[in-house]
Amino acid sequence: MWSDASLRENPAQPVAPQKAPKMTTGFLQVEHLAKAYQADKPVFADVSFAIDKGEFVCIIGHSGCGKTTILNVLAGLDTASSGHCFMDGREIAGPSLERGVVFQSHALMPWLTVRQNIAFAVKSRWPDWGRAETNAHVEKFVALVGLSPAIDKKPSQLSGGMKQRVGIARAFAIQPKMLLLDEPFGALDALTRGTIQDELMGIVRETQQTVFMITHDVDEAILLADRILLMSNGSEGANGYVPGGMAEVVVNPLPRSRTRAQLHHLDGYYDLRNHIVDFLVTRAKAH
Amino acid sequence: MKVASLNLRAALVSLLLFAVFIGAWQLSTSGPSVGGASAGMTAEEIEYAKMMGKDPGAEKSTGFPPPIEVAKASWSHLSNPFYDKGPNDKGIGIQLAHSLARVGLGFVLAMAVAIPLGFLIGMSPLMRKAFDPFVQVLKPISPLAWMPLALYTLKDSDVSGIFVIFICSVWPMLINTAFGVASVKREWLNVASTLEVNPIRKAFQVILPAAAPTILTGMRISMGIAWLVIVAAEMLVGGTGVGYFVWNEWNNLSLTNVIFAVLLIGVVGMLLDLMFAQLQKAVTYVE
Numbered sequence: 001m002w003s004d005a006s007l008r009e010n011p012a013q014p015v016a017p018q019k020a021p022k023m024t025t026g027f028l029q030v031e032h033l034a035k036a037y038q039a040d041k042p043v044f045a046d047v048s049f050a051i052d053k054g055e056f057v058c059i060i061g062h063s064g065c066g067k068t069t070i071l072n073v074l075a076g077l078d079t080a081s082s083g084h085c086f087m088d089g090r091e092i093a094g095p096s097l098e099r100g101v102v103f104q105s106h107a108l109m110p111w112l113t114v115r116q117n118i119a120f121a122v123k124s125r126w127p128d129w130g131r132a133e134t135n136a137h138v139e140k141f142v143a144l145v146g147l148s149p150a151i152d153k154k155p156s157q158l159s160g161g162m163k164q165r166v167g168i169a170r171a172f173a174i175q176p177k178m179l180l181l182d183e184p185f186g187a188l189d190a191l192t193r194g195t196i197q198d199e200l201m202g203i204v205r206e207t208q209q210t211v212f213m214i215t216h217d218v219d220e221a222i223l224l225a226d227r228i229l230l231m232s233n234g235s236e237g238a239n240g241y242v243p244g245g246m247a248e249v250v251v252n253p254l255p256r257s258r259t260r261a262q263l264h265h266l267d268g269y270y271d272l273r274n275h276i277v278d279f280l281v282t283r284a285k286a287h
Numbered sequence: 288m289k290v291a292s293l294n295l296r297a298a299l300v301s302l303l304l305f306a307v308f309i310g311a312w313q314l315s316t317s318g319p320s321v322g323g324a325s326a327g328m329t330a331e332e333i334e335y336a337k338m339m340g341k342d343p344g345a346e347k348s349t350g351f352p353p354p355i356e357v358a359k360a361s362w363s364h365l366s367n368p369f370y371d372k373g374p375n376d377k378g379i380g381i382q383l384a385h386s387l388a389r390v391g392l393g394f395v396l397a398m399a400v401a402i403p404l405g406f407l408i409g410m411s412p413l414m415r416k417a418f419d420p421f422v423q424v425l426k427p428i429s430p431l432a433w434m435p436l437a438l439y440t441l442k443d444s445d446v447s448g449i450f451v452i453f454i455c456s457v458w459p460m461l462i463n464t465a466f467g468v469a470s471v472k473r474e475w476l477n478v479a480s481t482l483e484v485n486p487i488r489k490a491f492q493v494i495l496p497a498a499a500p501t502i503l504t505g506m507r508i509s510m511g512i513a514w515l516v517i518v519a520a521e522m523l524v525g526g527t528g529v530g531y532f533v534w535n536e537w538n539n540l541s542l543t544n545v546i547f548a549v550l551l552i553g554v555v556g557m558l559l560d561l562m563f564a565q566l567q568k569a570v571t572y573v574e
Contacts, residue, residue, distance in 0.1 A: 077477055095480040107474035111496045111572040120492065124482035156573035174482070 026086075027053040027210060028074070028178060033083035034243070035069050042081065043069065043234055045243040051178075054208045058221035060276065061231030062284055065244045067214045068182060074212060075101045075180050088177060097125050100171035102181045106163040108155040108170075114142060115151045118170050125174040141173040142166075144203060161192035168200060172207070179204075181213035185220065194260055197223060205256075218276050223263055227251050228276065232284045247283065250276065309354050316353040352543040360543040361550070375535060377527070379548070383555065385527040389445070389520075390513045393452025397509065401457045402502065405464025406490065409498070415465065422461065430455035430516045434523055444524035451520045456509035463505025467498030499570035507563035514556045529555075 028051040036042035044066040051057050059067050072078035074085055076095035085092040087099070108117050118138045122129070129137070142151050145165040155163050164184055171179055184200075185193040201224055204211055215221050221228045227249055234244040254266050263269060290296075328336070352360075368380025408415045430451045437447035471494050479489045521530025529552055536544035 075477075075481055077480060095483060097481075097483050099481065101477070101481045103474055103477065105474055107472075107478050109475055109478070109493070109496070110574045111499075111570075121482050124484050124488075154573070 026050040027055075027088060028212070029086040030070070030074075031084050031086075033070065033073065033080045033085065035066055035073075035078075036081045041234065041241050042243040044231070044245050047083070047231075047246050049229060049246060049249065051210060051212060053210055056204060056211045056213070056224055056226045057229060058213050058215050058225035058227075059229040059231060060215060060218065060221055060280065061244075062233050062280065065231045065233045065284070067231060071101075071180050071182050071212065071214055075099055077101075097174055098177045100174055100176035100179050102164075102167045102171045102179070102184045104183045104186055106155075106160075106167040108163055108166055110155050113152050113154055114147060114158070114166050115139075117155070117166060118142060118173050121170045121174050137173065141169045144172065145169045145199060159192075161188050161196055164188060164196060165199070168196075168203075172203060172209070178210045178212065181211065183214045183216065186216065193217075193220070198260055200224070218273055218280070219263070221276070222252060222254065222269065222272055223258065223260055225252055226256070230276065230279050230284065248279065312354050316351050352546065356543050357546045357550075361547045364544075364547060374526070379529075379532065379551065382527060382529050382532045383551070386517050386521060386529045387555075389448045389528065390452055390510075390517050393449045394456050394510060394513055396449070396453045397456035397460055398506070400453075401460035401505075402464050405461050405502070406468050406494070408461070408465040409468025410494075415469070422458065426458045426462075428454075430512075431519055431523065434520065438524075444526060448517070448520045448524050448528075452513045452517060455516045456513045459508040459512065460502070460505040463508070464498065464502045467501030467505075468494055470501075471497040496570070496572075500567065500572070503563065503567040503570055507560065507567060510559050510563055511556070514552075514559055518552055 030050070031048050033047040034042050034045040036045075043064070047066075047070065049057075059070070061067050069078055069080075073080045074087075074092060076092055076099070092099075108114075109120070112120065115135075115138055118141060119134055122134050122137050126134070126137075139148070139151065142148055145168055147162060147165055147169070150158060150162060155166065158166070164187075167184065171181075185196060188196065197220060203209070204224075211224075213224065215224075229246060230248045230250060232244050232247040235242055250272070253268050253272065254263070258266060291299075364379045368378045368383075370376075370378040371381060404418075408418050433451055433454050434447060437450045438444065441447050441450060475493055475497055476489075479493045484493070517528065518530035518533065521528035522534040525531050525534070529548055533545055533548045533552075536542075536548065
């Protein structure tokens, strides 16, 4: 019932500035991915999915289902026990500047200022750039997340939300082909989270960035994602151990122009939300 | 009544303690006036006593010197610190310079060995395990126990002194560097990986600043030990330095000069420690 996005397009809504970009199949391709710490009990197995260019995909699942492992494999920071990942036709083998990562714990270097933190990334991407060029680029991306007044502060002088903004700016500043976000708003309070979600959505729409994001927050997924991947945990069933995996892929039927403020007034929002929450409560858990 | 600041009150108590200490010293050294011994003697008797090597008037100066004597001696040493009247009579500034030069040289050599080796041990679990037995056995050896071996193999007392400083400074620095490097946060290393930072840049721009506070702590401990050891080493090898000065003045039975030197060693040690405290402050970051 969720597969047809156009059905639920609300014509009364203002038309989005850009329609969803034309999808070229399989910009990111994940094939039969599995991870096992004990050979006979893989955490997840046979996970396959594809992400198109310009698509925003969220993955939801309970703790321990292997979301972060999948993201780390995509980032090149971890290796799968079996299966392959391809981006842009090439197999992912190790970390790359083509994939920007926003870490849950923001992972800013506390001895560097905001400017230096982002410059560190920019210099890694373009080592030949001069000081002025690097600086201009850094300032542009700091402005993008609205932190220009705090550009010469150390992370310890910033609030949690500001730190995460810097993390996002750092990931965007290297202009990667794809963005990987590991539950970036998990540690933020609800108000800050909402503001940064809006900012992130704005930047992603503007840059047509391809994004893969982990979240625990159903509303966040509905607001941001074009598609939502639902993952189940591994469990001991009647017929022995069943590894976790991709249980369902939900296409978000809400118009892309949705905003946080009017999200819950949209037709189909509650159906979608109930569907995902039901999945999390009844089907996803290992018991 | 307004309560004075903590610093001011502490300073007042310090002053009080100092006054009590000086007072007690003064009282205990000027107690029974030894000069009274000559009171009942005739001029001939005093003359006779002097000829027998028992000058009743001078007896006072062979006792423990009162504070004023030490203050006078200190003033005379400090007002002309750089005179050189042959091997056994050099100004205190020259002696101090010799000690500091030995400590500095030994310390720099220790840094040159301990910091790169600490990086290696900290980054490689294999190397940590391989080096561990050597470090555990060599670390508890008193630096002075190396002296005979150093004198025999290096055949130079000056170089041996430097070697002893080297061997005592190397362990705290090595252990702290290895610990600091090994406990660099995984997330910072992940950031460096996803930005494809090369190993050299990673070592200098991520691991070194991240581990710097721990490394500096090791250096501070090393410097403290080196300053303790240099005095003992110089008493053994002789020639120059504050340690030799103390030993020489002991042989001269000049307790006044010994007390002066002991105080000076304390003050210089404190200044060295303050210097490292400042350095430590400069590299410490708040997370």
